[in-house]
Amino acid sequence: MTNNTTPYAIELRDISKRFGAVQANKDICLQVPAGTVHGIIGENGAGKSTLMSIIYGFYEADSGHIEVDGKIVDIRNSQDAIKAGIGMVHQHFMLVENFTVLENVMLGAEGGALLQQGMDAARTELKRLAHEYSLDIDVDAVVEELPVGLQQRVEILKALYRGARILILDEPTGVLTPQEADHLFRILRSLTEQGVTVLLITHKLREILASTSNVSVMRQGEMVAHRETAKTDKEELAELMVGKKVRLKVDKDDATPTDVFLSAKNLSQFDSQGVKRLKEVSLELRAGEILGIAGVSGNGQSELLNVLSGITPMDEGEIQFAGQTITASAPKNAAQMRDMKMAHVPEDRHKMGLVTGFEAYEAAVLGYHNSAAYNGAFLMNRKAMLDECNTRMAAWDVRPPNPHLKTANFSGGNQQKIVIAREVEQNPDVLLIGQPTRGVDIGAIENIHEQIVKLRDSGKAILLVSVELDEIMALSDRILVMFDGAVVGELDAKDADERTLGLMMANAYNEDQKGVA
């Protein structure tokens, strides 16, 4: 660090923060040159969000200080951060959904006690910003009616409208299609060209490599490495994140699918408003294969899982499973499907997979609680339940291995292991599994992926729903893409790449092909 260079846009010196017994941030130092995109990468719980919350004034650091443009700033609340020129785009958008874009942008910067005057000024200013950074948007649109990509744009505009020169983006691509994400990165580039400094928080290595000039890695509350992006690679960053060598590819042999275990024909389902959420979906699931369902969240995957597992009845179509025909007039409920050896790991483990107030050994039998193995003559056999839970916790490396701990108090990865272990250990013929590694650490992801492949190799059929393309591509033998409730494409996993899948997920594949021809 020399004195004749321009000061850093933002510099952190020895930031520490402790929550009770947990050291969330420890002696964090960070230097970000102006006009660059700086990536901060780390596993869930590595302390990234805490650090960003400190910069944005949500928390106060226990020690250390922040410098903006070489000057020490005292940030005690969001207002101080805004004054210091720091803006933040949160992972969960901080938007008032039934307000217009204009109202959202103005909130907190109204320019006077009456709205009218400020509104006119904001309108002009937004037009200028939209022009300068190619951030076009209809300022009178109601936010909840905008697609998420545009909602995110509102968040960026909000920050710029307040004069932000440093923009923090927290996991910005979690809700975007690959195309929307690419667009976002183009916007970020044009922002940096205008001198804005961007801090990009993510756990996706691909994005770091594609869009940043420098990257810092956090692990267990500490900043463990700073790298120039051009001089590092996926493997090194992944290793720095988890602190040990990990494989991003799942080792698996080619699938040898045999009998059709489950076939669905023209499944359709309507929601309570009469909107068709699932549109004539047909699929075959064979023993010994993993069928991946790709798609942007909310395009009918959840409805498909619910209909297949018997949670919601179908409205049209039929399912052939275990020698039985299931139709709208002859439905089977979730318990009956379970009895027919179909297991289901739901997408949302908090809402559907666990009772978070239950202890681990209780949660580990949910859905199978009537099984003779867990029941005595009148009461449940607590000892059998505990023994089984202990065995599973050892086999699946659930930490801490305490069957009496409430499930809410396990980390996301360990909660997920409890759920998956429960379903897989029943030795099902068909496993439906939704978002198996959502909010799960890399170490645990590896473990979960291995177990899924092992189940396949033992001749079971697996239907995998995931919004993570990497996961779909790493695990699946065959991939179906869903869009707007319908299956819009099928690929052999060997032929799949991110571009093709991304286009299919946005239902733009055929158009794009035409454009090429």
Add this chain to the structure above:
Amino acid sequence: MFDTLIIMLDATLRVSTPLILAALAGLYSERAGIVDIGLEGKILGSAFAAAAGAAIFGSAWIGLACGIAASVVLAMIHGFACITHRGDHIVSGVAINTIVAGLTVTLGLDWFGMGGQTPTLSGDQRFTDITLPFADALRDVPVIGQIYSNLLSGHNIIVYLAFLMVPVTYWVIYKTRFGLRLRAVGENPHAVDTAGISVAWIRYRALIVCGILCGIAGAYLSTAHNAGFLKDMSAGKGYMALAALIFGKWRPVPVMFACLLFGFLDAVAVRLQGVVIPGMGEVPVQLIEVLPYVLTVLLLAGFIGKAVAPKAVGRPYLKERA
């Protein structure tokens, strides 16, 4: 027939006044995300304080000030429980209603020794009716004159104030910075906090406005509509106001019409007492009195479409997010 209608509409205005004030009070509170089932208690507390103040100091205006003060204090207690300590809004509201119901009678007995009532108010101790200009001169002009002189003229100042508060509230909620922040805080307090605005301060200010309006509603009951405080004289008006608030989907003008409808039903009920219907005999009073409530249930149960409450209503604001 026309005269009868005028008389009934005139009564409607009088009965609707405290409903409108209380419903608007609830609107400020709930739009800011605070459920206020304690409207009832605030009205009752204010009615007592206003009557006591008017009786002791001999001025309706001092009574009104006492009523507002009492109501604002109750609103601040609600705020302290719900905003500062993130308590359950319903529990706090019910507690306020219960305490006030008992406390007004107890204090009334101790101060005035009249079985929980306040002394009958007269003269300057009450808000008296105002005759609008030219009302007497126009009385004989058909229709328009009758409407002006007999319906619009001849109410006390609080009636006019209540109806004036409807456009004022509309303006505050939709056209001012305070209103924008108030609506935002009821929908997504996190958005307000990250914009650098204090969620608690906005909510406290909303509750102060709520307290003031409830205070006026209570003072109206004891110093304008009646002449003194009676035990439990709010008689469910707070709950009716809450129903009107939902009925009007938390928007000022529809809320006013909901209040007018409820007021009209009340007026009809009074009017129908003692009326003999051929073949059925006299209409039972109880049947008529239950009408507004039955109608509320029926209307809320399905005839007005979905009422979407402010999204964050009733949820304590925690900075930490999952």
